[in-house]
Amino acid sequence: xxxxxxxxxxxxxxxxxxxxxxxxxxxxxxxxxxxxxxxxxxxxxxxxxxxxxxxxxxxxxxxxxxxxxxxxxxxxxxxxxxxxxxxxxxxxxxxxxxxxxxxxxxxxxxxxxxxxxxxx
Amino acid sequence: xxxxxxxxxxxxxxxxxxxxxxxxxxxxxxxxxxxxxxxxxxxxxxxxxxxxxxxxxxxxxxxxxxxxxxxxxxxxxxxxxxxxxxxxxxxxxxxxxxxxxxxxxxxxxxxxxxxxxxxxxxxxxxxxxxxxxxxxxxxxxxxxxxxxxxxxxxxxxxxxxxxxxxxxxxxxxxxxxxxxxxxxxxxxxxxxxxxxxxxxxxxxxxxxxxxxxxxxxxxxxxxxxxxxxxxxxxxxxxxxxxxxxxxxxxxxxxxxxxxxxxxxxxxxxxxxxxxxxxxxxxxxxxxxxxxxxxxxxxxxxxxxxxxxxxxxxxxxxxxxxxxxxxxxxxxxxxxxxxxxxxxxxxxxxxxxxxxxxxxxxxxxxxxxxxxxxxxxxxxxxx
Ligand SMILES: [Zn+2]
Numbered sequence: 001x002x003x004x005x006x007x008x009x010x011x012x013x014x015x016x017x018x019x020x021x022x023x024x025x026x027x028x029x030x031x032x033x034x035x036x037x038x039x040x041x042x043x044x045x046x047x048x049x050x051x052x053x054x055x056x057x058x059x060x061x062x063x064x065x066x067x068x069x070x071x072x073x074x075x076x077x078x079x080x081x082x083x084x085x086x087x088x089x090x091x092x093x094x095x096x097x098x099x100x101x102x103x104x105x106x107x108x109x110x111x112x113x114x115x116x117x118x119x120x
Numbered sequence: 121x122x123x124x125x126x127x128x129x130x131x132x133x134x135x136x137x138x139x140x141x142x143x144x145x146x147x148x149x150x151x152x153x154x155x156x157x158x159x160x161x162x163x164x165x166x167x168x169x170x171x172x173x174x175x176x177x178x179x180x181x182x183x184x185x186x187x188x189x190x191x192x193x194x195x196x197x198x199x200x201x202x203x204x205x206x207x208x209x210x211x212x213x214x215x216x217x218x219x220x221x222x223x224x225x226x227x228x229x230x231x232x233x234x235x236x237x238x239x240x241x242x243x244x245x246x247x248x249x250x251x252x253x254x255x256x257x258x259x260x261x262x263x264x265x266x267x268x269x270x271x272x273x274x275x276x277x278x279x280x281x282x283x284x285x286x287x288x289x290x291x292x293x294x295x296x297x298x299x300x301x302x303x304x305x306x307x308x309x310x311x312x313x314x315x316x317x318x319x320x321x322x323x324x325x326x327x328x329x330x331x332x333x334x335x336x337x338x339x340x341x342x343x344x345x346x347x348x349x350x351x352x353x354x355x356x357x358x359x360x361x362x363x364x365x366x367x368x369x370x371x372x373x374x375x376x377x378x379x380x381x382x383x384x385x386x387x388x389x390x391x392x393x394x395x396x397x398x399x400x401x402x403x404x405x406x407x408x409x410x411x412x413x414x415x416x417x418x419x420x421x422x423x424x425x426x427x428x429x430x431x432x433x434x435x436x437x438x439x440x441x442x443x444x445x446x447x448x449x450x451x452x453x454x455x456x457x458x459x460x461x462x463x464x465x466x467x468x469x470x471x472x473x474x475x476x477x478x479x480x481x482x483x484x485x486x487x488x489x490x491x492x493x494x495x496x497x498x499x500x501x502x
Pocket of ligand 1: 020023025034035036037
């Protein structure tokens with residue numbers, strides 16, 4: 001069963017994870033079956049949006065003529081899965097990061113954007 | 121183990137910015153070289169497998185090229201597995217001859233990606249290997265996806281931005297001596313580090329160029345000459361499509377290599393020459409390390425120490441790889457196999473690896489998404 005896409009890709013400002021009902025494996029991109037145990041039974045769970053930044057790039061190629069450089073990051077969420085997002089302000093691998101949703105990107109109103117988050 | 125497939129024909133054109141030919145022109149040029157090399161008339165070909173061209177975008181690439189070459193095969197189909205397509209076609213060809221579906225299979229690809237397409241269009245088409253809803257709308261492109269892999273690699277191994285630079289320098293050193301390579305001017309680590317940033321930490325010289333060119337092979341059920349080589353193992357790994365779902369500890373590279381070597385009944389230590397996909401400096405570093413050919417985080421240091429030279433510990437991409445021979449789409453990943461074949465045939469002159477008996481070729485498509493490994497062996501005793 002595919003999960004309901006009521007997340008940022010459909011205008012809702014949140015990251016939604018899939019959780020396997022049988023083995024509790026978690027994933028980010030939509031999947032019809034758990035890649036670990038093969039189960040077709042899964043549920044959706046909203047992510048806290050907090051995690052560890054594991055990669056950042058400042059990209060000067062955008063696929064658009066004259067497109068301005070942009071920064072992307074990979075953040076490993078505290079729930080486990082890795083999410084790609086834009087970067088707000090300064091962020092380097094190893095930083096704690098938190099997601100916000102901002103109007104940006106090339107085709108959607110809101111995109112996930114990560115910024116540095118002080119340890120609390 | 122009885123060998124059931126042979127590489128009997130190899131065709132590789134020069135790569136570069138070489139206007140004047142379209143995709144089919146490049147494919148037919150390469151196919152003709154491969155047919156001549158195998159000593160076969162086109163009518164002897166029983167199956168044609170053709171790789172996609174991003175420029176022509178034809179729905180039936182194998183039929184188009186077959187008609188033009190005067191081949192009337194019993195089996196014809198196109199394939200698309202990104203950069204792994206060339207080796208995936210060879211794997212499929214090997215199984216077609218092993219099952220006696222065809223005596224001879226023509227595998228072909230080529231396109232005018234450099235002169236027939238703007239770089240913006242290229243970037244946009246290739247970016248589609250990313251997730252259409254979760255990655256591409258963020259501004260994802262292939263260089264950016266690999267830059268994220270590079271950033272994670274450098275950070276997790278505590279390396280600085282210079283760590284990967286010896287890899288493109290080594291590839292260029294190989295290409296300097298290779299007729300037909302896209303780039304033949306020597307470069308240094310300083311040149312790599314001062315080249316313009318493409319997607320940081322990757323700079324222009326960390327990235328393969330976009331080239332025009334073609335490549336083709338004939339795979340046969342029996343040798344056609346003493347120069348025929350044995351295809352002794354093929355293996356694949358397909359663990360994810362998108363970067364967000366990639367496991368950096370297990371991309372599928374080692375699984376593909378392991379399956380190919382198991383089929384060949386060989387150990388990695390018995391391989392004399394390597395052709396490993398190098399779309400970016402980080403690509404070849406991650407694959408080499410996952411295969412166990414360099415310790416984690418050390419591929420660049422190995423390159424700097426000369427381990428990948430023709431007389432080094434693991435001779436690698438001795439034609440210059442995608443980084444310097446060039447990248448003409450599917451044909452780009454086939455050039456590695458053409459080079460390894462040249463080495464096993466002992467025909468590489470000054471670049472010849474000595475005592476070359478076994479070769480391993482590896483290609484990846486997408487974002488280290490699709491992996492195909494092929495083991496070739498000198499000699500053609502069925
Ligand atoms: Zn499960």
